[in-house]
Amino acid sequence: MNFPILSSLILLPTVGALFLFFSKDKEGNNSTAKYVALFTTIVNFLISIYLWISFDQSTSNFQFVEDRTWIEGFINYKVGVDGISILFIILTTFITPLCVISVNNSVKNRLRDFLIAILIMESFMIGVFCAIDLVVFYLFFEAGLIPMFLIIGIWGGPKRVYSAFKFFLYTLLGSVLMLVAIISIYWISGTTDVIQLYELGVDAKYQNLLWLAFFSSFAVKTPMWPVHTWLPDAHVEAPTAGSVLLAAILLKMAGYGFIRFSLGLFPVASEVFTPLIYTLSVIAIIFTSFIALMQEDMKKLIAYSSVAHMGFVTLGIFTLQQQGIEGSIIQMISHGLVSAALFLCVGVVYDRMHSRMINSYGGIVTIIPKYSILFMLFTLAALGLPGTSGFIGEFLILMGAFKDNFLVAVIASLGVILGAAYMLWLYKRVVFGKLVNEDLKKMFDLNRSEYLILSCLAVPTLFFGFYPDPLINTIEVSVTDLINMHNTNIASK
Amino acid sequence: MENLNLVLPEIFISLSIMFLLVLGVFKKNSSKITFNLSLFAILITAIITINETFSVSRETLFNESVVIDSMSSLMKIITLIGGFLVLVISSSYLKTFKIYNIEYPILILSSILGMMVMISSNDLIVFYMGLELQSLALYILATYNRDQLKSSEAGLKYFVLSALSSGLLLYGCSLVYGFSGSTNFNIISNQLNSNEYVLTFGIVFILVGLAFKISAVPFHMWAPDVYEGSPTTVTLFFTMVPKIAALTVFIRFLYVPFLNLIDQWQMIIIFLSIASMVFGAVAAIGQTNIKRLIAYSSIGHIGYTLSGLATASNEGIQSSIIYISIYVVMNLALFSCLLMLRRKEQYYEDIEDLSGLSKNHPLLSLCLLVILFSLAGIPPLAGFFAKFYVFKAVLEQSMFFLAIVGLLSTVVAAFYYLRIIKIIYFDKEKDKYDTDHSLWLKFSLTVSTILILLYFIFPSQLIEVVSRINII
Numbered sequence: 001m002n003f004p005i006l007s008s009l010i011l012l013p014t015v016g017a018l019f020l021f022f023s024k025d026k027e028g029n030n031s032t033a034k035y036v037a038l039f040t041t042i043v044n045f046l047i048s049i050y051l052w053i054s055f056d057q058s059t060s061n062f063q064f065v066e067d068r069t070w071i072e073g074f075i076n077y078k079v080g081v082d083g084i085s086i087l088f089i090i091l092t093t094f095i096t097p098l099c100v101i102s103v104n105n106s107v108k109n110r111l112r113d114f115l116i117a118i119l120i121m122e123s124f125m126i127g128v129f130c131a132i133d134l135v136v137f138y139l140f141f142e143a144g145l146i147p148m149f150l151i152i153g154i155w156g157g158p159k160r161v162y163s164a165f166k167f168f169l170y171t172l173l174g175s176v177l178m179l180v181a182i183i184s185i186y187w188i189s190g191t192t193d194v195i196q197l198y199e200l201g202v203d204a205k206y207q208n209l210l211w212l213a214f215f216s217s218f219a220v221k222t223p224m225w226p227v228h229t230w231l232p233d234a235h236v237e238a239p240t241a242g243s244v245l246l247a248a249i250l251l252k253m254a255g256y257g258f259i260r261f262s263l264g265l266f267p268v269a270s271e272v273f274t275p276l277i278y279t280l281s282v283i284a285i286i287f288t289s290f291i292a293l294m295q296e297d298m299k300k301l302i303a304y305s306s307v308a309h310m311g312f313v314t315l316g317i318f319t320l321q322q323q324g325i326e327g328s329i330i331q332m333i334s335h336g337l338v339s340a341a342l343f344l345c346v347g348v349v350y351d352r353m354h355s356r357m358i359n360s361y362g363g364i365v366t367i368i369p370k371y372s373i374l375f376m377l378f379t380l381a382a383l384g385l386p387g388t389s390g391f392i393g394e395f396l397i398l399m400g401a402f403k404d405n406f407l408v409a410v411i412a413s414l415g416v417i418l419g420a421a422y423m424l425w426l427y428k429r430v431v432f433g434k435l436v437n438e439d440l441k442k443m444f445d446l447n448r449s450e451y452l453i454l455s456c457l458a459v460p461t462l463f464f465g466f467y468p469d470p471l472i473n474t475i476e477v478s479v480t481d482l483i484n485m486h487n488t489n490i491a492s493k
Numbered sequence: 494m495e496n497l498n499l500v501l502p503e504i505f506i507s508l509s510i511m512f513l514l515v516l517g518v519f520k521k522n523s524s525k526i527t528f529n530l531s532l533f534a535i536l537i538t539a540i541i542t543i544n545e546t547f548s549v550s551r552e553t554l555f556n557e558s559v560v561i562d563s564m565s566s567l568m569k570i571i572t573l574i575g576g577f578l579v580l581v582i583s584s585s586y587l588k589t590f591k592i593y594n595i596e597y598p599i600l601i602l603s604s605i606l607g608m609m610v611m612i613s614s615n616d617l618i619v620f621y622m623g624l625e626l627q628s629l630a631l632y633i634l635a636t637y638n639r640d641q642l643k644s645s646e647a648g649l650k651y652f653v654l655s656a657l658s659s660g661l662l663l664y665g666c667s668l669v670y671g672f673s674g675s676t677n678f679n680i681i682s683n684q685l686n687s688n689e690y691v692l693t694f695g696i697v698f699i700l701v702g703l704a705f706k707i708s709a710v711p712f713h714m715w716a717p718d719v720y721e722g723s724p725t726t727v728t729l730f731f732t733m734v735p736k737i738a739a740l741t742v743f744i745r746f747l748y749v750p751f752l753n754l755i756d757q758w759q760m761i762i763i764f765l766s767i768a769s770m771v772f773g774a775v776a777a778i779g780q781t782n783i784k785r786l787i788a789y790s791s792i793g794h795i796g797y798t799l800s801g802l803a804t805a806s807n808e809g810i811q812s813s814i815i816y817i818s819i820y821v822v823m824n825l826a827l828f829s830c831l832l833m834l835r836r837k838e839q840y841y842e843d844i845e846d847l848s849g850l851s852k853n854h855p856l857l858s859l860c861l862l863v864i865l866f867s868l869a870g871i872p873p874l875a876g877f878f879a880k881f882y883v884f885k886a887v888l889e890q891s892m893f894f895l896a897i898v899g900l901l902s903t904v905v906a907a908f909y910y911l912r913i914i915k916i917i918y919f920d921k922e923k924d925k926y927d928t929d930h931s932l933w934l935k936f937s938l939t940v941s942t943i944l945i946l947l948y949f950i951f952p953s954q955l956i957e958v959v960s961r962i963n964i965i
Contacts, residue, residue, distance in 0.1 A: 072953045113855075135881075139872040139949075146866055149911070153919050161919055165911060172871075172907055176900035179881075183888045183896075 004066050006079045006130045009047055009089065010123050013096075016040030017119040020112055030111040034100070037115040041097035041122065048093040055086055057473055060481035062132055062195060070136075074186075078193060079130040083478030084329060087471065088129040088249075088256055091336045094460075095248045096122045098453045099241040102344060107155055107239055114155055114241075121147040121245060128253050134182045134192040134261075141217075141253060142175055148242070148250065156237040163230075163237035170230040174220030181213035185265075197265055201489060204268045211269035214262055221254035222314060225284040228307045235303035236356070240347030243299065247306050248340040252332045255313045259325065263317065264482060267489040270318065277318040278408050284311030285415035292422040298346045298356050301426055302339060305382060308415060309335045315412055316397035320486060324400020325479050330471055331393025334381070334464065338390055341378040341457040345371070348450055349430075352443045358426065363435035368445040372431045374454045379427045381461050383420040388465040495554050499561045500613075502542045502569065506606050509534035510599060517595035524593050531598035532580055535605070539573040542566060550961075557677055558616035563961040565613045567814070568741045572612070575734040575821055576605045581933045582829060583726035589838055590638055590724065597637065601730065604630035608738035615749070617666045617676040620742060624662075624706075627735060628655055634730065635723045647722025654715040655705065662702025668695030669750070681750035693757050699746060700761055706739040709799060710768040713792050720788035725840065728784055729828040732791050733821045740798060740817055744810055747802060748964045755805050762803040767898050769796030774905035778912075783831060783842050786909065787824075790868065793906055794820050800899055801883045804890045811959045812882035818955065819879040819948070826864045826941035829934055833857060836926050844913060849922030858917050860942045867945045869910040870903045875948035882956075 019040075020033055056063060062080030070077040081089065099118055107114050124147070127140030145168055153164035186192050189200055202210065220227045231251075235243045263270050285308050292304035309331065316328030348371060349364075350356055365372045381388035384395075394416060401409035435441070446454065464471055497504070509531070517527050546566040553560050580601055587593040607627030614620035632655070636648025670676055672692050673684035685692065701712060708716040720728045751758055773793025780786040798820070801813030834841040851858035867876035880903065887896045948955075 070952065071956065139877075142872045142877075146871060149914075150862075150918065153915060161915055164919075165908070165915070168911060169904060169908060173901070173904045176904060177897070179884070180888065180893070180896055180900060183881075183885050186885070187889055 005047065005051060006064050006081065007066055009044060009051070009093070010079070010127045010130060012044050012047070013040055013119040013122040013126075017116045017123075020116050020119070023112075033112040033115055034104070037100045037119060038097060040119060041093070041100050044122070044126075045090075045093040045097055048090050051081070052086060052090055052474070055081070055083075055474070057083065058477060060478040065132070075135045075192060076133055077136060078133040078195075079127075079136070080132045080195075081130060083475045084259055084482075085129045085256065087329065087333055087474060088252055089126055091252070091333055092122060092125045092129065092249050095244060095336065095340055098340070098344075098456060099244050101449050101453055102241050102244070102347065104449050107241070110154065114151070114239075117147040117151050118241060118245070121151070125245075125249050125253070129256060132194040134185065134194065134197075137194075137257075137261075138175070138179060138182055141257075142172070144250065144253075145171055148246070151242040151245075152234055152238045155239040155242065158237075159233070160237045163233040166230045167234040170220050170227065171217075174217040174227070177213040178217035181210045184213075185210060194260070194264070198485065202265055207266040207269035208272060211262060211266040211273060214257070214266075215273070218254040218257045218262065219280075221257070222251060222310045223254075223307060224280045224311070224314060225287060225307070228284070228288065231307060232300045232303040235306075235343075236297060236299045240343060240350070243343040243347075244340040247302075247343055248336040251306065251310055252336060255310065255317065255328065255332050258314065258317050259328070259482070263320070263325075263486060267486045270320070270486070271490060274318045274320070277314055278405065281311045281315035281318075282408055282411050282415075284308060285315070285412055286418065289415055289418035289422060293418070293425070295422075296357055296359065298358055298426065298430070299343065300356075301358075301422065302342045302346065305419065305422065306335070306339055308419060309339070309382075311415070312394060312397050312412065315408070316393075316400055319397070319400035319404040320483065321400035321403050322479060322483060323396045324404070325483070326472060326475055327393050327396025327398075327400055329475050329479070330389065330464075330468060331397060333471065334389035334393045334461070337457050337461050338378055338381045338388075341374075341454060341461070342382060344450070344453055344457070345375045345378060348446065349443070353439065358429050360437060361430040361440065362433045362437075363431075364440055364443065365431045367435075367441060367443050370445050370451065374446075374458060375431065376427065377458055377461070378454075379423045381465070383423045384416060386465075387462070389461050389468070391465060392468045496552070498545050499549065499552055499554060500559065501545050502538045503606060503609050503613075505541055506534060506538045506602060506609070509538075510602050510606065513595070513599050513602070517599065524595050527595040528580070528584060528593075528598050531602050532577060534602065535573055535577045535580070539570060539577070542569050542573065553615060557679060558619045559613050560615035561613060564741065564744070564814070564964065567958065567962065568612045568737055569609050571818060571821065572605060572608050572734055572737050575737065575825075576601055576730075578825055578937055579726060579730045579734070582729075582832060582931070582937050585931045585934070586724065586726050586832055586840070589835070589840070592638055592724070596633070600630045600634050600637075603627075604634070604730075605734070608734065611738045612741045614742070614745070615678045617670065617678075617681075621659075621663065621666065623738075624742075625659065627738065628659065631655075631731070631735065634727045635719055637727055638724045641722075643722040644724060645722075647719045650715055650722075651719045658702045658705030658712070661698045661705075665695045665698025665700075665702060668692065668698065671695075673750075678745065678749040682752055685750065686753040692754075696751055696754060696757055697761065700758060700765075703739060703743050703746065704765055707736055707743065707795050708788075708792055709765045709795050710772040710792060713769070713772070716792060717785045717788040720791075721782055721784045725784065725828065725831060725842065728787070729824070732787060732824050732828075736791075736795070737817055737821065740813065744802060744813070744964060748805075748810065752965070759803060759805060762799055763892075763895055766796050766799035766803055767895065769793060769799065770899050770902040771796075771905075774902040774909075777906070777909045780909075781844055783844055783847075786844065786913075787827065790906070790909075791820075791824070793902065794868075796902075797880060797883050797899060800887055800892075800895050803895065804886050804892065805965075806886060806890060807963050807965050808889060809883075809886040810964055811956075811962055812886040814959050814962065815882050815955055816879040818959075819875045819945075822941050822944050823864055823868055823876060826860065826938055826945060827868070829938035829941065830857060830861050830864065832934055833930055833938070834926055835930075836924065841926075844916060846923070847913065847917050848920040850917045852922040853925045854928075860938055861917055862914060863942055863946050865910045865914055869907040871907070873949040875945040878948060878952055 065080035124144040131137035288307040295301035316324040384390040551562040604627040610623030638644040673681040705712040777789035867874035
C-alpha cells in the first residue's frame, strides 16, 4: 500500500482545524489563526497538485485507491479518484485558501471559529469527491451541512437565521430519500462499492425509483428549478467566503453526483428521465435568467445566474454525448472560478459601502479602476466570451445538445443571450454611468490581498479559456469510458 | 440444584439495598456514605454481571421463569452503567435543593433491581413483579422534590397513569394465561398459534401496557408532564434506564410468547412507531421548556427504536438495541449540559436560557452542538449511525413506507434541534453561568460527547457485541 494521499488530503484540514481549536490568540489579534489556516490550505493545494501531476490520464480506472474495512462485512472506507473527480478536488483545494485570505476583509468577529468551520468544510468537500462507496459519499455529503449552517447562521447578514434554516432543511429533505436509495441498493446488489456496482449494474426494474431518490437530493443541491429557492437566500445572507464556497464547490457536488451516480449506476433510468432533466434545465436557463435580469441586489443576481449556469450543466450531462459531459465538467470548473470571483467582487464593494444594492453604485470606474477591470473580466467570463473558460464549457454543452436534441439546444442558446444581457447590464449599472453618490468617492481600490485573490482567479479563467487541453485531457478517457459503459448497458437491456 | 451464580447480580443488589436501608436508618447524617456505597454496589454488580453471565449464551433458571442470555446480560450492563452515571452526577443537583438524602440512592437501586428482574424474566408473574418494583420506586423518585408543587404533581400523574397501564397489562396477561394455560413464555409460545379473537385482545392489552411504559404515541401523555415536573436528575433517569428495561421486555414479549402471532402485532408496532416518530417530531417544535422538549424528542426516538422491532428479524432487534444504546449516551450528554445551566444555586431549564451561550461558554456550546446534531441524525455523528442501522434493517424487509416516513420525520425533527442551535449560536448572550461543576459532571459530558463525535471511527465494536443477540 502506498502513501494514503487522498486520506491525507481529507484529514489535513481537520488536523489544521484541531490545531486552531487548541491554539490561543490574544484578544483581537488573530494572525496566528490566519497563518495556520492559510498554511494548511496551501499545503493541501500543493498535495492536490502533486496528485494531478502523478495522475495517469490514460486510464479511466480509479487511482490512488484506499480500501479499509470500516463496518465489518458491510461498508468499506473506500476512496479513489478518476479523471472526473480529480478536477473537483483541485478546484476545492484551490478555492479554500482564497477564502481564507478573503476573511481578512469581511469577517469581523470570531475569526478563529470561522476558519475552523471553513477547514472542516474543506475536509468534507474533498471527501465527497474522493468517496467511491455510496455510504461514505453520503456521509461526507450530509456532514457538510453542519459547518455551512453555522457559517451562514453565525456570520451571515440580517436574515441569516431564515436562510440557514432553509438551506439546511431543503438539503436534508432531499438527502434522506437518497439514503433510502443507498440502503436499498445495498439490499438489491449486495454492496455499496461504486466500482463493484459499475461492474454488476443495478437491476433495471428498480432503477427508476432509485434514480428519482438520488435526483431529489441532487436537484436540491444543484439547485434545479423549482427547488432552487434556497440558493438566493443562502447566498445573499452568507458572508463572502461562505457564498464563495457555496457557489464554487457545494453546487458542484450535485453535478458530480449526477455524473458519477445517476449516469453511472442507473443508465436505463437516465434515458427514461432525460426529457425531465431537459425540461427543468431549459426552464432553469430561461426562467432564472429573466429573474436575474430583474434583481436589485447584486448577490441575488449572481445567485440566480448560478442557477442558470447549473441548468447548462445538467443539460450537458444528460445529453449523454462526449462533448456534453466534458462541457459540463469544464463549465462546472469554470463556474467555480468565475462565480467565486464574482462573489468576491461583490464582497469588495460591500466591505467598503455596506450595500449590495445595484442602485447605490454607479460610475465607480474612475474611482477604482483596477477593480473595474477585473470585474469586467469576470463578467465577460460569466457570459461566456470566447477566450474565457466560460466559453469552452457552454460551447461544448451546446454542441452536445445539438447532437441530441435540436429544439432544446436552440432554446438553451437563447439563454446565452439572456446571460449576456443580465451580466452586462449589471456591469453597466454598477461601474459606468454617473456617480450616484458622493460617498462612493471615498472608496479605495483593491488592497493587496483582494488583488491577489482576484488575480489568482483570473489567471486560470483566461488560461483555460485559451488552452483547455489540460482539463480535457484529464477527463477525456474517463468520460469516454463512462459513455461506453452507459451504451453497453443500454444495449444489453 | 440451580446455578445461583447466574442470578448473583440480583442477589447482591438486593442485599446491598437491605444493608443500606439499615445503615441509613441507624447512622445519622449518612447520606454521603450511602451515596458512595450504592455507587460501589452498582459497580460490583456490574462486574459480577460481566463475569458471571456475559459468556452465557442461554440458560434458564427456576422452572424456566428466569432466562439469562446475551440480550439480558447486555441490557443489564447498560442499565447498571446508566444508573451509576445518573447517581454520580446527581449529587450536586440534589444538594442545591436540599434533598440529598439516603432515600435517593436506595430508590434508584431498587428500581434497578426491578429492571434487572424484568430484563431476565421469562414468565408473566416474574415480569410483573419486576415491573411493579421498578414502578413503585419511580413514583417516589418523581415526587422526590416534595416541596415543589410540580414535582408532586408529576409523581401523582405518573402514579395514576402508570397504575392504569399496569392494570391493562395485567388484564392482557390474564387473557393470555386463559388461552395458553401457563405463565411461562416458552409454553405460551407453543400454545398460541390460533387466530382466536379474544387472544388478539390479550395481546393488544399487553402491548398497550408496554407502550405506556416506553411512552409510545398514543400512550405518551404522561411523559411531558412527568419529565418536566420531576427533578432533572430523575428525568435523566426516566429517559434512559426504564426505557432500556421496557424495551427488552417488549422484545421478549414480541419474539418469545407472541412469535407465532406476528401478523397480529406487526401492524400495531408499525402504527406505534410511525405515530411516535411523527408526533414526537411535530409536537416538540412548539416547546419552550428543555425538559418537555426532551420528552417529545424521546417519544420520537422511541418511534425509531420500535421501527426496528417491527421488522420481525434479528437484524431489526439488534438495530433497536444499538439505537437505544446510542440514545442513552446522547441523552446522558444532553442532561449533563442541562445540569450545567446553573447560576447562583438556581437551575435553568428554558430554551431561552441557552440564548447566546456560545459567547460565554464556547466549550459547553460546542458539546451541545455535537449532541444536538447527533440527536437530529446528521452524519458523521453517532446518532446518524443509530438511524442508519434501523433503516437498514427496515429496508431489508422492504418496508419502504415506514422507512420513508421515519426519514421524513427526521427532517421535521431536525428543525427543532436546529432551533436550539440557533438560540445557542445566533442569538444575543445572557449572563454567565457558574462553571464550578463537579468533576463527575464534566467527566460524563466529555466522555459522552467524545463517544458521539468519534463513534464513526470504530463503528464495528458495538455491532459486534450486539450481533451475539439472536432471539428468533
